[in-house]
Amino acid sequence: MISEPELVGEEHYGAAELPGPRSGTEDLVSAEDAPAASRPARPAWLWALGGAVVASAVWAGGLYVYGSKAPDLGGYRASADLCKDAELKAVSFALGPREGEGYAWGNAHESVDDSGCSADMRPVGYEVPKDEDGVEMGGMPSVTVGYTLHKKTDPGPEFGGTVAARHNYFGSSTKLTRIDDLGEQAYIVRDSDSSGITLEVLDGQAVLTMSAHSDWDVDTGEPLADMAEIEPLLVEDMRALMLKLKS
Structure with missing residues (x-):
């Protein structure tokens, strides 16, 4: 007759038993003791x-x-004063020297650093017209620079789509052109009336923009600066800024 299997506790029925810890005295064998049974192989x-x-x-x-x-920031650092980092030497040949220091701003966060600079550029010999009360009746060409350093997430997948979406929003009033050999991706967005041009660059975790705008002469109605040849000057100043932000 086959007997019922012996149960070893409810939790251990049918389970393999692993050897427990051995004490120092239990393993000692005296001369009178029988040879210990060999331990079964696991x-x-x-x-x-x-x-x-x-x-x-x-x-x-x-x-x-x-x-x-x-993520690897590629050597980029936060900017304490983007107006000092962006020297704008090349653009000043077309728009005139910078008027004053410019206005810089910035915000720091553990996930992203964001900074900007806005500067007026005075064409050589140009004076803003004033009314009889001495109030200026116009403006000057200007340059705006933006810099965002992403310290947690990758801005790459959304960069091209963001630029294209903004261009599509303005439709035929802008022209979008891809720029080679500048960061990972770079685009020029130009206003159809040639009054403004913006360079947008993605380089690793950094997203940078540089925009130049020409105001209009209130007397002649003509642009204060020739924007036709400013694209390579923006590219030159952008390269210089990218190097400065890695120093």
Whole structure:
């Protein structure tokens, strides 16, 4: 007759028992003791299971470290004063020297640093007309610079789409052109009336913009500056700014 299987506790029925810790005295064998029975070898599948558990733990730990690792900023730093970093030497040949220091602003956050600069450029010999009360009746050409350093997420997947969407919003009033050999991606957006031109650049975690605008002479109705040849000057000043922000 086949007897009923012996149960070893409810939790251990049918489970393999792993050897517990051994004390120092229980393993000592005296001369009168019978030879201790040899320890049964562990099944191969236990060793394989143990290796898989260790490998999984190492892999999961690697994923955690990788996922928590901050992105490489490519040497870019935050700007304390973008008007000082953006010297605008090339653009000044077309628009005139900078009027004063310009107006700089910035915001710092653990995930993103954002800064900007706005500067008026005075054409050589130009004076803004004033009315009889001495109030200026016009403006001057200007340059606006923007710089955003993304310290947590990659701006790359959205950069081209953002530029294109903004261009599509203005429709036929702007012209969009791709610029080669400047950062990872670069575009020129030009107003159809040639009064304004904007250079937008993606370089790793940094997104930079540089816009030049010409005001109009209130007496003649003509642009105060020739914007036709300003594109390479913007590119030159942008390269200089990118190098400065990595110094």
